[in-house]
């Protein structure tokens with residue numbers, strides 16, 4: 001298996017770049033943001049619980065997200081590998097993911113970290129909010145709260161995997177195509 005974490009702050013292009021990467025490498029996309037939004041659309045108890053946190057720009061509690069990821073991975077036993085997008089986001093999620101993968105006899109191969117400046121992130125997310133209907137994109141205060149959560153809790157994910165020399169930084173500003181070319185180079189060198 002080849003397991004990749006596409007890492008970066010909100011709006012850094014994780015979802016956008018995931019599409020090309022999964023198509024080229026046959027990986028299973030696992031976006032916790034997409035899974036949570038699907039739970040909200042279907043008005044499940046998990047979705048109703050998550051919505052309060054997401055609307056405030058806060059992280060959903062670890063136990064909710066970890067259980068959802070475990071279920072998703074078990075539902076895809078034939079996967080050649082996973083592209084994790086928006087997960088893990090805390091040290092507790094890293095530890096849980098490492099244990100889940102170890103149980104399957106595999107591990108994280110690389111963490112590709114997209115680097116984008118804060119004002120560019122806000123500009124991108126407000127731009128998407130104008131048309132997407134994503135409630136957490138329409139309000140600049142909530143967007144900045146998401147970025148603050150990233151600094152407070154999620155940068156620890158890079159620290160966790162840096163101790164195993166698994167983190168590669170990639171410039172996340174420029175055209176979608178040029179950023180993908182840089183990501184592809186790093187993946188092709190390892191897959």
Ligand code: AP5
Pocket residue numbers: 008009010011012013014015016017032033034036053054055057058059060061065085086087088089093124125127128136146172173174175176179
């Ligand atoms: P999630 O859905 O993961 O959102 P996010 O991390 O805030 O990231 P985005 O999807 O907004 O950004 P992205 O990096 O994927 O960028 P994208 O490609 O979309 O999480 C939402 C919420 O769910 C969280 O706040 C939290 O509450 C909860 N949650 C999710 N996972 C969780 C977890 N593990 N634990 C706890 N809570 C969790 O691009 C953004 C925009 O920029 C798009 O409009 C795109 O077209 C544009 N764009 C992309 N690339 C470029 C480029 N190169 N140049 C110009 N524009 C670009």
